[in-house]
Amino acid sequence: xxxxxxxxxxxxxxKPAQYIGGELGSIVKxxxxxxxxxxxxxxxxxxxxxxxxxxxxxxxLLNERPDIWCERVFAPWVDMEEQMRENHIPxxxxxxxxxxxxxxxxxxxxxxxxxxTNILNMLDLAGIPVLAAQRGDSLAPLIVAGGPCACNPxxxxxxxxxxxxxxxxxxxxxxxxxxxxxxxxxxxxxxxxRRAAQIEGVYVPSLYQVQYKEDGTVERVTxxxxxxxxxxxxxxxxxxxxxxxxxxxxxxxxxxxxxxMVEVLRGCIRGCRFCQAGFIYRPLREKDPGVIDAxxxxxxxxxxxxxxSLTSLSTSxxxxxxxxxxxxxxxxxxxxxxxxxxxxxxxNFSKELVDRITSVRKSGLTFAPEAGTQRxxxxxxxxxxxxxxxxxxxxxxxxxxxxxxxxxxxxxxxxTMEDVEGIVETAQGVVDLYYKTKEHAKGKGVQVSVSTAxxxxxxxxxxxxxxxxxxxxxxxxxxxxxxxxRSKKIKLSCHxxxxxxxxxxxxxxxxxxxxxxxxxxxxxxxxxGWSERFSYERWMAAFAGAGLDPAFYAxxxxxxxxxxPWDHLDYGVSKAFLVRENQLAHQSVATPHCRQHCxxxxxxxxxxxPCFGNDANNTPVV
Amino acid sequence: xxxxxxxxxxxxxxxxxxYISHLDLVRCMARALKRSGLPxxxxxxxxxxxxxxxxxxxxxxxxxxxxxxQFRLVEELPLxxxxxxxxxxxxxxxxxxxxxxxxxxxxxxxxxxxxxxxxGTPGLAGRFMAFAQQPQIKTLKRSKKGPKEVDIRPxxxxxxxxxxxxxxxxxxxxxxxxxxxxxxxxxxxxxxxAQSGEAVKTASIRRTALYDGAGAxxx
Numbered sequence: 001x002x003x004x005x006x007x008x009x010x011x012x013x014x015k016p017a018q019y020i021g022g023e024l025g026s027i028v029k030x031x032x033x034x035x036x037x038x039x040x041x042x043x044x045x046x047x048x049x050x051x052x053x054x055x056x057x058x059x060x061l062l063n064e065r066p067d068i069w070c071e072r073v074f075a076p077w078v079d080m081e082e083q084m085r086e087n088h089i090p091x092x093x094x095x096x097x098x099x100x101x102x103x104x105x106x107x108x109x110x111x112x113x114x115x116x117t118n119i120l121n122m123l124d125l126a127g128i129p130v131l132a133a134q135r136g137d138s139l140a141p142l143i144v145a146g147g148p149c150a151c152n153p154x155x156x157x158x159x160x161x162x163x164x165x166x167x168x169x170x171x172x173x174x175x176x177x178x179x180x181x182x183x184x185x186x187x188x189x190x191x192x193x194r195r196a197a198q199i200e201g202v203y204v205p206s207l208y209q210v211q212y213k214e215d216g217t218v219e220r221v222t223x224x225x226x227x228x229x230x231x232x233x234x235x236x237x238x239x240x241x242x243x244x245x246x247x248x249x250x251x252x253x254x255x256x257x258x259x260x261m262v263e264v265l266r267g268c269i270r271g272c273r274f275c276q277a278g279f280i281y282r283p284l285r286e287k288d289p290g291v292i293d294a295x296x297x298x299x300x301x302x303x304x305x306x307x308x309s310l311t312s313l314s315t316s317x318x319x320x321x322x323x324x325x326x327x328x329x330x331x332x333x334x335x336x337x338x339x340x341x342x343x344x345x346x347x348n349f350s351k352e353l354v355d356r357i358t359s360v361r362k363s364g365l366t367f368a369p370e371a372g373t374q375r376x377x378x379x380x381x382x383x384x385x386x387x388x389x390x391x392x393x394x395x396x397x398x399x400x401x402x403x404x405x406x407x408x409x410x411x412x413x414x415x416t417m418e419d420v421e422g423i424v425e426t427a428q429g430v431v432d433l434y435y436k437t438k439e440h441a442k443g444k445g446v447q448v449s450v451s452t453a454x455x456x457x458x459x460x461x462x463x464x465x466x467x468x469x470x471x472x473x474x475x476x477x478x479x480x481x482x483x484x485x486r487s488k489k490i491k492l493s494c495h496x497x498x499x500x501x502x503x504x505x506x507x508x509x510x511x512x513x514x515x516x517x518x519x520x521x522x523x524x525x526x527x528x529g530w531s532e533r534f535s536y537e538r539w540m541a542a543f544a545g546a547g548l549d550p551a552f553y554a555x556x557x558x559x560x561x562x563x564x565p566w567d568h569l570d571y572g573v574s575k576a577f578l579v580r581e582n583q584l585a586h587q588s589v590a591t592p593h594c595r596q597h598c599x600x601x602x603x604x605x606x607x608x609x610p611c612f613g614n615d616a617n618n619t620p621v622v
Numbered sequence: 623x624x625x626x627x628x629x630x631x632x633x634x635x636x637x638x639x640x641y642i643s644h645l646d647l648v649r650c651m652a653r654a655l656k657r658s659g660l661p662x663x664x665x666x667x668x669x670x671x672x673x674x675x676x677x678x679x680x681x682x683x684x685x686x687x688x689x690x691x692q693f694r695l696v697e698e699l700p701l702x703x704x705x706x707x708x709x710x711x712x713x714x715x716x717x718x719x720x721x722x723x724x725x726x727x728x729x730x731x732x733x734x735x736x737x738x739x740x741x742g743t744p745g746l747a748g749r750f751m752a753f754a755q756q757p758q759i760k761t762l763k764r765s766k767k768g769p770k771e772v773d774i775r776p777x778x779x780x781x782x783x784x785x786x787x788x789x790x791x792x793x794x795x796x797x798x799x800x801x802x803x804x805x806x807x808x809x810x811x812x813x814x815x816a817q818s819g820e821a822v823k824t825a826s827i828r829r830t831a832l833y834d835g836a837g838a839x840x841x
Contacts, residue, residue: 010683011683020638024653024654024713252647336664
């Protein structure tokens with residue numbers, strides 16, 4: 001039994017409880033009583049992966065099926081990996097402690113480009129060849145991947161058998177059904193993949209041939225063996241009737257987001273031009289407030305959590321939010337449950353909203369103006385004005401808040417040094433405002449935390465054509481902010497430019513980059529998103545060894561008519577729309593949000609009709 | 623005024639639950655109480671939370687059949703109901719043995735029994751007992767001011783044992799426990815290894831009983 005061997009090493013590693021399962025809400029089935037075993041792999045640590053709502057949804061969904069057993073697998077941290085390799089413990093799933101290599105389907109969720117080497121490492125720890133071409137024709141284990149980074153899966157094409165595009169609720173079950181049929185029939189992996197490619201939303205990279213031009217850009221992508229020329233992502237049309245778990249696995253150890261979470265809407269109406277999620281999750285679909293309330297109540301009851309978070313890309317855009325909060329407060333206060341609303345927007349943050357949140361628990365306030373000047377905010381379509389930032393902060397200070405976190409980005413397209421200095425000026429404005437607000441907390445100072453990320457251009461956004469700032473340019477901008485910073489009340493933190501550069505390479509990379517990922521992993525790269533593990537030198541050596549220039553991917557401007565490595569994937573938004581939005585960005589012209597006016601992004605075709613009923617303003621223009 | 627009832631729970635922590643750290647255990651118990659729906663009392667402060675008290679934090683990796691946790695109920699309930707409802711909400715490895723009304727104060731705990739299994743070379747039990755009966759056992763104890771050399775012999779109240787198969791030693795230890803004087807069995811084993819130079823592996827440590835200053839079972 002693997003359990004005994006695992007137990008022998010557990011007390012030698014940090015936070016052993018994360019490696020042995022047994023948490024409340026984890027689902028244990030009889031291994032002989034199921035037909036399909038699914039290992040849901042999160043290529044990062046337990047505390048990161050266990051915070052992820054998508055995993056909880058798919059875990060619950062698959063386990064509803066009596067013939068399927070879905071288990072959780074996370075990347076063991078370095079200390080545990082060392083113990084596992086030393087003691088010949090293969091990668092195992094937390095529910096059964098059975099080796100991952102014995103599963104039918106091994107599925108990875110792709111949340112972040114810098115977790116790619118962890119996928120290779122997990123396959124290797126499982127004893128599964130990392131290269132798809134070396135895995136032979138037996139059906140199991142089938143290696144699949146989905147999640148936001150699957151919108152440009154090309155860098156992982158060498159390692160993954162098939163990608164699942166879009167939302168997994170329906171797609172995963174259809175894939176499992178095909179797998180069950182093929183398993184019964186005794187067909188091999190090759191034939192299975194040919195059949196799977198016919199399911200809408202399934203992308204089998206080995207069925208597409210990529211040809212390159214002399215300048216290194218893509219010439220054309222040609223499907224083979226009946227695979228469709230474009231693969232369209234899947235969506236759930238109706239959120240209120242979509243599956244949502246009534247229970248979560250409740251961890252023993254402290255994780256990043258340790259609370260009940262209910263997704264209140266999917267998609268986003270805002271169209272911030274830098275934000276990939278704002279485009280790839282379109283169109284907007286809201287959940288009925290009655291359903292949200294019932295799901296929140298059930299989750300709190302079943303898990304024992306004392307905090308519930310209403311999550312989405314922009315929760316204050318939920319049209320029914322105020323009524324929903326009133327309804328929820330009728331029970332949350334009695335049950336000592338606190339409500340948290342992440343991702344609030346500055347422009348519709350009302351006095352009523354502050355009152356409702358603070359009536360239960362006062363946590364920190366976080367806003368994301370993203371850019372330091374109005375000109376640049378217009379260019380990136382972050383439709384927030386200085387007046388709105390001031391009004392919101394004043395409101396917060398009157399209500400006793402003494403700290404505000406502000407999120408910005410540097411390296412945005414069209415950005416000048418004036419825009420960069422504007423970040424510090426905006427923060428200084430908030431500090432000044434605190435002391436001007438008479439009702440601010442007595443005898444207390446203010447703390448404004450400014451966090452600046454380095455912008456990374458992403459596929460399926462209007463900025464997919466833009467060069468990423470070089471590391472030198474980003475460093476100069478960080479320098480400038482530090483130079484103009486005067487106040488001790490402002491705490492400035494800047495992201496690592498090297499990490500952002502690597503992220504930029506893979507975000508818009510093609511399948512030739514697989515060689516670099518393989519080399520980087522072979523040279524010891526894992527957990528690249530963790531600063532203590534990231535090695536820029538190893539990555540540079542990997543690119544050099546693979547004969548690739550990372551700047552070609554990160555820092556090059558693409559023409560509008562270049563064939564992009566992900567052009568054969570259809571996420572709803574049309575390339576013509578992205579070009580229009582890119583042009584508007586260069587004119588610093590904002591685009592109204594979807595409820596004000598439909599800009600014809602094309603995502604409504606996934607719904608088969610307009611996004612918001614038949615309101616004249618909102619009917620698609622193209 | 624609400625009637626308030628303080629409940630003393632005796633519970634087991636064993637199997638996989640031994641990997642739950644003390645801090646995580648506190649959170650886990652608070653959630654279990656919430657799931658149980660028992661009318662527990664919350665602190666009245668800014669962030670109301672369940673008022674929970676634990677007697678002796680157990681080290682990671684050790685098991686116990688005599689853990690104590692206390693909380694208050696805002697209405698009186700049959701003790702068996704408290705036990706059953708909480709048991710229904712607990713994960714595997716944690717089990718309520720009894721719900722009781724406190725008789726002695728938690729401060730009265732003075733000693734604890736441990737059952738320890740060590741793996742070493744034949745004769746280990748005898749050598750360990752001789753070690754524990756020396757006049758003095760000097761060892762480095764971690765304190766806030768850094769490691770300090772102390773004599774832990776007075777904290778060893780009893781040490782019995784027998785030989786197991788294949789160089790195993792099955793020990794029964796009674797050690798000082800509580801707020802005043804406390805000796806973790808792991809430290810005694812460490813001291814033995816340091817003095818003897820033997821490579822001894824701890825297979826299991828299990829706390830089995832608590833006593834007051836007079837040597838009577840704590841209740």
